[in-house]
Amino acid sequence: MTKIAIIGFGVVGSGVYEVIRTNATQITRTCNSPIDIKYILDIRDFSNHPESHLFVNDVNTIANDDEVSIVVETMGGLEPANTFSRLMLSKGKTVITSNKELVATYGDELFALACENGCAYYYEASVGGGIPIIRPLRTCLAANRIDAVYGILNGTTNYILTRMFQANVSFEAALKEAQEKGYAEKDPTADVDGFDTGKKICILSSMINGKKINHEDVHTEGIRSITLADTEFASAFGYSIKLIGSCKRAGEKFEVVVAPMLVSKDSQLSGIDDVFNGVMVSGNMLGDALFYGRGAGKLPTASAVVADVIDAAKNAGRPYFAPWSKADENVLVDYDNIKASMYVCVKANSKEDLEAYVSANFSDSTKVIFSGDYAAFITDCAPIKEIKQKLAGIPASVCNTLMVL
Amino acid sequence: MTKIAIIGFGVVGSGVYEVIRTNATQITRTCNSPIDIKYILDIRDFSNHPESHLFVNDVNTIANDDEVSIVVETMGGLEPANTFSRLMLSKGKTVITSNKELVATYGDELFALACENGCAYYYEASVGGGIPIIRPLRTCLAANRIDAVYGILNGTTNYILTRMFQANVSFEAALKEAQEKGYAEKDPTADVDGFDTGKKICILSSMINGKKINHEDVHTEGIRSITLADTEFASAFGYSIKLIGSCKRAGEKFEVVVAPMLVSKDSQLSGIDDVFNGVMVSGNMLGDALFYGRGAGKLPTASAVVADVIDAAKNAGRPYFAPWSKADENVLVDYDNIKASMYVCVKANSKEDLEAYVSANFSDSTKVIFSGDYAAFITDCAPIKEIKQKLAGIPASVCNTLMVL
Numbered sequence: 122m123t124k125i126a127i128i129g130f131g132v133v134g135s136g137v138y139e140v141i142r143t144n145a146t147q148i149t150r151t152c153n154s155p156i157d158i159k160y161i162l163d164i165r166d167f168s169n170h171p172e173s174h175l176f177v178n179d180v181n182t183i184a185n186d187d188e189v190s191i192v193v194e195t196m197g198g199l200e201p202a203n204t205f206s207r208l209m210l211s212k213g214k215t216v217i218t219s220n221k222e223l224v225a226t227y228g229d230e231l232f233a234l235a236c237e238n239g240c241a242y243y244y245e246a247s248v249g250g251g252i253p254i255i256r257p258l259r260t261c262l263a264a265n266r267i268d269a270v271y272g273i274l275n276g277t278t279n280y281i282l283t284r285m286f287q288a289n290v291s292f293e294a295a296l297k298e299a300q301e302k303g304y305a306e307k308d309p310t311a312d313v314d315g316f317d318t319g320k321k322i323c324i325l326s327s328m329i330n331g332k333k334i335n336h337e338d339v340h341t342e343g344i345r346s347i348t349l350a351d352t353e354f355a356s357a358f359g360y361s362i363k364l365i366g367s368c369k370r371a372g373e374k375f376e377v378v379v380a381p382m383l384v385s386k387d388s389q390l391s392g393i394d395d396v397f398n399g400v401m402v403s404g405n406m407l408g409d410a411l412f413y414g415r416g417a418g419k420l421p422t423a424s425a426v427v428a429d430v431i432d433a434a435k436n437a438g439r440p441y442f443a444p445w446s447k448a449d450e451n452v453l454v455d456y457d458n459i460k461a462s463m464y465v466c467v468k469a470n471s472k473e474d475l476e477a478y479v480s481a482n483f484s485d486s487t488k489v490i491f492s493g494d495y496a497a498f499i500t501d502c503a504p505i506k507e508i509k510q511k512l513a514g515i516p517a518s519v520c521n522t523l524m525v526l
Numbered sequence: 527m528t529k530i531a532i533i534g535f536g537v538v539g540s541g542v543y544e545v546i547r548t549n550a551t552q553i554t555r556t557c558n559s560p561i562d563i564k565y566i567l568d569i570r571d572f573s574n575h576p577e578s579h580l581f582v583n584d585v586n587t588i589a590n591d592d593e594v595s596i597v598v599e600t601m602g603g604l605e606p607a608n609t610f611s612r613l614m615l616s617k618g619k620t621v622i623t624s625n626k627e628l629v630a631t632y633g634d635e636l637f638a639l640a641c642e643n644g645c646a647y648y649y650e651a652s653v654g655g656g657i658p659i660i661r662p663l664r665t666c667l668a669a670n671r672i673d674a675v676y677g678i679l680n681g682t683t684n685y686i687l688t689r690m691f692q693a694n695v696s697f698e699a700a701l702k703e704a705q706e707k708g709y710a711e712k713d714p715t716a717d718v719d720g721f722d723t724g725k726k727i728c729i730l731s732s733m734i735n736g737k738k739i740n741h742e743d744v745h746t747e748g749i750r751s752i753t754l755a756d757t758e759f760a761s762a763f764g765y766s767i768k769l770i771g772s773c774k775r776a777g778e779k780f781e782v783v784v785a786p787m788l789v790s791k792d793s794q795l796s797g798i799d800d801v802f803n804g805v806m807v808s809g810n811m812l813g814d815a816l817f818y819g820r821g822a823g824k825l826p827t828a829s830a831v832v833a834d835v836i837d838a839a840k841n842a843g844r845p846y847f848a849p850w851s852k853a854d855e856n857v858l859v860d861y862d863n864i865k866a867s868m869y870v871c872v873k874a875n876s877k878e879d880l881e882a883y884v885s886a887n888f889s890d891s892t893k894v895i896f897s898g899d900y901a902a903f904i905t906d907c908a909p910i911k912e913i914k915q916k917l918a919g920i921p922a923s924v925c926n927t928l929m930v931l
Contacts, residue, residue: 264832427669
């Protein structure tokens with residue numbers, strides 16, 4: 122019998138409760154012993170809950186109960202989740218989290234604290250919701266040097282972009298739809314400006330690097346700049362547009378970027394639509410493997426948390442190794458030095474001048490497509506700063522530039 | 527330091543050697559200690575191999591060396607792999623295999639033998655080559671009741687079907703191409719007649735069931751019957767055709783089938799082409815998750831074997847639980863009782879008679895498409911025996927019937 126506590130009874134926390142209650146038989150068989158929820162911490166009133174006796178509002182009730190060996194933190198946000206997680210780890214209790222912000226920001230310190238106290242800090246649900254991605258990266262691909270991990274890590278923006286492509290609705294209208302369906306928050310900044318994706322790709326990047334990669338240092342663009350002209354041109358060139366979090370090994374350094382990118386229709390990522398997520402992992406022996414599924418949602422995310430609980434229960438008392446430690450130097454390649462092909466959308470007064478400039482400055486195969494007042498082309502692969510320099514003199518106003526994956 | 531032996535130095539075995547040598551630093555870091563290859567067993571002459579001193583040809587040299595704690599079996603086939611694996615397990619050595627035939631046929635006995643002798647039997651590379659699918663099914667999805675697992679489990683047939691669809695070449699021509707490219711064997715039976723897929727889906731089905739599901743009991747069809755008329759009609763209806771291994775929970779029983787199926791273009795599986803594999807897993811909490819990658823090939827498969835070696839080294843001395851035990855009753859739903867929509871291709875003398883029969887016997891929405899002498903339609907979902915009964919009286923000769931996924 123493993124006794125656990127859940128701190129934070131919101132969407133994911135109540136999902137964890139539901140998964141444990143619904144699949145109790147299954148879980149007991151997998152664990153070889155039952156998982157028992159001893160406490161649920163939430164400051165709100167749950168006196169009408171069928172198991173209202175489980176609810177407590179003092180975190181010390183849990184911290185001071187030696188019977189509780191595993192604590193699920195599903196509060197989200199930095200505080201008080203950070204303080205509560207440290208308290209539990211310092212008491213030798215293993216903590217399971219779905220809190221990407223906390224893992225991306227203080228993961229290195231929380232892992233170290235777990236090591237010091239003979240417990241562990243698990244975070245499978247912090248990236249990709251229900252899609253198993255952390256554990257495959259950690260164990261299944263242990264035999265590979267991971268050369269790249271990239272993909273669609275945010276369902277809200279993928280829904281918006283899918284609607285823009287499939288229904289030809291503007292960014293604003295698609296965002297409104299997403300809010301009405303509950304896919305986007307009232308303040309959609311974290312999703313549409315790429316910060317959510319940034320935290321997730323930094324968690325994956327830190328795992329590969331073995332040292333923290335700071336999300337604040339990563340070049341991060343959101344999708345607000347994408348227009349229906351862009352979706353039209355991208356389709357014409359044979360691409361879709363996806364908000365991509367990408368980490369690629371470049372010698373001893375890493376190219377980490379969050380940006381809306383043109384994704385070839387030949388890529389499996391291109392067909393991942395609506396709120397679905399997909400993560401591509403490239404190993405030096407494996408080649409490419411893709412993990413696809415619902416990247417969010419109450420029960421998928423909760424099932425990833427519970428998988429961690431089961432793993433923690435089975436591994437109780439075993440040595441734990443931190444997946445990454447603090448950063449000791451900057452391993453990021455400067456954005457301007459990353460080599461990429463760029464999609465460029467411009468508004469040109471003269472078709473002839475534009476075509477002449479493009480053919481003089483970019484390779485012969487660079488094809489310019491015109492549509493109304495707008496034109497677009499895709500450059501050869503080159504350091505981004507060189508592309509920017511060439512675009513500085515273009516006889517047109519640049520409306521958008523997007524990296525090609 | 528963990529000392530291992532490799533038995534069978536063919537494609538996968540030599541790949542295991544290469545992965546361990548190439549990624550030694552990575553592997554040592556993940557294991558927290560090096561993996562050392564002490565012996566390689568192969569009856570062929572490897573005296574010119576740079577590490578020829580590792581080669582032995584008596585299995586007892588390995589069996590009687592107490593320093594060797596892990597044995598990689600990459601011989602393939604039932605014998606002598608079965609005898610050698612039992613010998614190693616009986617000596618308390620953990621065995622890692624890529625041998626789907628052995629796992630599908632004697633897995634239950636080998637797991638039990640491992641349990642008796644305090645060691646383990648790992649088989650990640652037996653299904654899906656380099657795609658991590660066994661471990662996600664076992665651990666990541668521990669919190670779910672798995673309701674279905676299905677997908678493209680054989681790269682050879684997927685290559686052939688892709689060529690038939692994309693290049694409009696016949697089955698025979700596509701098979702010849704596959705043989706020329708080394709994707710298909712001279713005797714392609716195991717692949718094109720579905721037996722390879724059958725063993726793989728039975729391994730996945732046995733995991734979900736917890737008891738052996740015998741591949742000989744599973745309805746198995748290959749792809750030899752697929753014609754260019756079928757690919758044309760399937761496309762017209764909005765489908766591709768894929769050889770699918772499928773296991774679906776039906777109450778206390780399971781519907782397990784291997785057959786070429788029509789897969790909607792809306793399904794992620796439909797876009798998985800060439801030699802790639804993809805496995806969809808449906809959990810009662812997770813929803814659907816897809817695992818995609820190269821299902822075969824020397825280094826991808828070898829990297830899955832090495833991931834198991836690392837896992838075994840890290841878990842040495844821990845209790846091991848058999849993933850499934852022997853079958854005690856038949857849990858398979860009879861093929862004829864499975865409910866499905868069926869695609870039917872016929873050669874009809876009279877369009878009018880055919881349309882009249884279809885509209886009298888199938889639902890109003892059943893649309894018949896004609897092309898030259900052939901016609902095709904897709905039935906409503908019904909028990910397969912009912913559909914067969916209705917087709918018995920059809921005023922046309924039935925050329926092919928295929929299940930719709």
